[in-house]
Amino acid sequence: xxxxxxxxxxxxxxxxxxxxxxxxxxxxxxxxxxxxxxxxxxxxxxxxxxxxxxxxxxxxxxxxxxxxxxxxxxxxxxxxxxxxxxxxxxxxxxxxxxxxxxxxxxxxxxxxxxxxxxxxxxxxxxxxxxxxxxxxxxxxxxxxxxxxxxxxxxxxxxxxxxxxxxxxxxxxxxxxx
Amino acid sequence: xxxxxxxxxxxxxxxxxxxxxxxxxxxxxxxxxxxxxxxxxxxxxxxxxxxxxxxxxxxxxxxxxxxxxxxxxxxxxxxxxxxxxxxxxxxxxxxxxxxxxxxxxxxxxxxxxxxxxxxxxxxxxxxxxxxxxxxxxxxxxxxxxxxxxxxxxxxxxxxxxxxxxxxxxxxxxxxxx
Numbered sequence: 422x423x424x425x426x427x428x429x430x431x432x433x434x435x436x437x438x439x440x441x442x443x444x445x446x447x448x449x450x451x452x453x454x455x456x457x458x459x460x461x462x463x464x465x466x467x468x469x470x471x472x473x474x475x476x477x478x479x480x481x482x483x484x485x486x487x488x489x490x491x492x493x494x495x496x497x498x499x500x501x502x503x504x505x506x507x508x509x510x511x512x513x514x515x516x517x518x519x520x521x522x523x524x525x526x527x528x529x530x531x532x533x534x535x536x537x538x539x540x541x542x543x544x545x546x547x548x549x550x551x552x553x554x555x556x557x558x559x560x561x562x563x564x565x566x567x568x569x570x571x572x573x574x575x576x577x578x579x580x581x582x583x584x585x586x587x588x589x590x591x592x593x594x595x596x597x598x
Numbered sequence: 599x600x601x602x603x604x605x606x607x608x609x610x611x612x613x614x615x616x617x618x619x620x621x622x623x624x625x626x627x628x629x630x631x632x633x634x635x636x637x638x639x640x641x642x643x644x645x646x647x648x649x650x651x652x653x654x655x656x657x658x659x660x661x662x663x664x665x666x667x668x669x670x671x672x673x674x675x676x677x678x679x680x681x682x683x684x685x686x687x688x689x690x691x692x693x694x695x696x697x698x699x700x701x702x703x704x705x706x707x708x709x710x711x712x713x714x715x716x717x718x719x720x721x722x723x724x725x726x727x728x729x730x731x732x733x734x735x736x737x738x739x740x741x742x743x744x745x746x747x748x749x750x751x752x753x754x755x756x757x758x759x760x761x762x763x764x765x766x767x768x769x770x771x772x773x774x775x
Contacts, residue, residue, distance in 0.1 A: 425602055425707040426627060429700050430634045450603060452762060456755045457607045458699060461716050465756055470763040501763075512716050514688055515738065518695025519702075522635060523606050526703070530602040539638050539689050554763070561692065578633045579642055585629060586647040586678075586731070 428530060433574055435534025436490050438567025442473075443496045447531055448566070452498065454527030460516035466506040467520045468558055470499040477552075481563070484548050485541035494536075494565035498524065499548075501558035517561050524564060534569035537562055605707060610751055612711025613667050615744025619650075620673045624708055625743070629675065631704030637693035643683040644697045645735055647676040654729075658740070661725050662718035671713075671742035675701065676725075678735035694738050701741060711746035714739055 452469055460466060472478060473496050481497070482488035491497065500521060507513045521537060528535045541548065545560040554560070629646055637643060649655060650673050658674070659665035668674065677698060684690045698714060705712045718725060722737040731737070 422605070422707055422709060423600065424704075425605060426631055426704055428599070428602060429631045429704060432634075432636075434636065449758070453758055454603055454606045456758055456761065457609075457753065459609075459611065459702070459714055463754065465761070468761055468763060509716075511691055511719070511738070514691035515695030515698065518692030518697075519699035520695075521692065522696035522699045525636070525696075527601075527603055527606060530599055532599060537636055539686075542688070558763075561688070576634065577640065581626070581630055581633055584633065584642070584645055586645060586735075 428526065430576070432525060432529040433576060434536045435567070435569045435571060436536050437569070437571040438494055438534065438565075439570045441495065441568045443533055443566050443568070447533060448496055448498070450531065451524045451528050451533070451566070455520040455524040458516060458520035458523045460519070461512040462508060464506050464508055464513070464516075466503050466513040467517050468501040468503050470501070470552070470554070472497040472499065480551060481541070481548065484544040485538065487538055487540055490536055490538065490565050491541075491563070493567075495567040496565075498564040498566065499552075499560060500562045500564065501554065502561050504557045504559065514561070521562055521564065528566055532568070533566055536565045538565060605703060607753070609702060609706040610753060611713045612744070612746045612748060613713050614746070614748040615671055615711065615742075616747045618672070618745045620710055620743050620745070624710060625673055625675070627708065628701045628705050628710070628743070632697040632701040635693060635697035635700045637696070638689040639685060641683050641685055641690070641693075643680050643690040644694050645678040645680050647678070647729065647731070649674040649676065657728060658718070658725065661721040662715065664715055664717055667713055667715065667742050668718075668740070670744075672744040673742075675741040675743065676729075676737060677739045677741065678731065679738050681734045681736065691738070698739055698741065705743060709745070710743055713742045715742060
C-alpha cells in the first residue's frame with residue numbers, strides 16, 4: 422500500500438479547463454469511486470446526474486454567479502440526496518461529502534481537475550425544476566470536471582494544533598517549563 | 599500520478615483491532631490529511647479531539663451500543679462541527695464528511711484500520727458534558743483507529759446505473775432496439 426498523503430494534500434479546486442473532453446469511461450470511474458464512500462447503515466443516499474450538453478450547461482450557468490466555470494467545464498456531475506434513502510439528515514450529508522471527496526480524489530488521480538460548487542444551491546429548486554428532477558431528490562452539489570488550464574496554486578489551511586482540542590494549550594504552556 | 603481507485607474501493611470499516619498502539623506520529627498524519635479536505639469558503643469547520651486513555655474510552659463506551667469497538671480501539675478521533683466557523687450547516691456537514699473520508703483513506707493507506715461511528719451521536723450532549731467540550735462544538739462522528747485483527751470483507755454497493763439519473767432508463771430501453 423502506498424501512503425496517499427500527497428494526493429490528499431495536493432488536490433486543488435480547478436476552475437479553468439482546456440477544451441479536451443472527459444471520456445465517458447473516466448466519468449464512470451469517478452462515479453464508481455463516489456459509490457465506494459461509506460454511509461450510515463450503508464444507505465448510499467447519493468444520486469448522480471451527468472451533464473455534457475452545452476445548452477444545458479448554459480442554462481445551469483444562469484442559476485449561479487460562478488457561471489463561467491459551469492459553462493466552460495467539459496462535464497458536470499450533479500449530486501443529489503435521495504429522501505427515499507435517507508435515515509438521518511446530518512449523517513446522510515456527511516456521507517454525501519465523503520462520496521464527493523472520493524470523486525474529487527479519483528478524478529485528481531486520473532489527471533482530471535474538478536471544482537466542488539455549492540453557491541448554486543441557493544437556486545436548487547429552480548435547477549431541479551429546469552432539469553425535471555424527481556421530487557425525492559435534493560441537489561447537494563455540482564462538480565465541474567475537465568483537464569486543467571490553470572497554474573497549480575498552493576492550498577492554505579489553519580495550523581493543525583489550532584484544530585485539535587487540548588493541543589494548543591499544551592503548546593502554549595511549553596515555554597514556561 | 600497513480601490511479602487510487604483500488605484504495606477508494608478496498609477501504610473497509612474495521613471493528614476489531616490488535617493491541618498494537620497507533621503512534622502519535624501516524625495519528626497526526628491522519629489528522630493533517632483530514633485538514634486538506636475542501637470546505638465552502640475554505641472555512642474548515644472541523645475540530646478534533648484524540649483519545650488514547652483507557653478510562654476515557656471505557657466511559658465513552660457507555661454512551662453507545664457499539665461499546666466494544668470504542669473500548670478496544672487503541673485510539674479514537676472525535677470530530678466536531680465548530681459553530682463559530684460555520685456558514686451553512688448543509689455545506690459544513692458535507693465538508694466534515696469529506697474531512698472524515700480523507701482521514702479514513704489516509705489511515706488505510708498507512709495500514710491502519712478505522713471505523714466511522716455515528717450511533718453515539720444520539721448521546722452527543724452527554725458525551726460533550728463528560729468531556730467538557732466547549733459549547734460551540736457539536737459532536738459529528740467518532741472514528742476508531744487500530745491495526746486490524748479481522749478478516750477483510752467484501753463491500754456491497756448498489757449497481758452504479760441505478761444511482762445515475764437517466765442511465766437506468768437508457769439501459770432498459772436498449773434490448774428493444
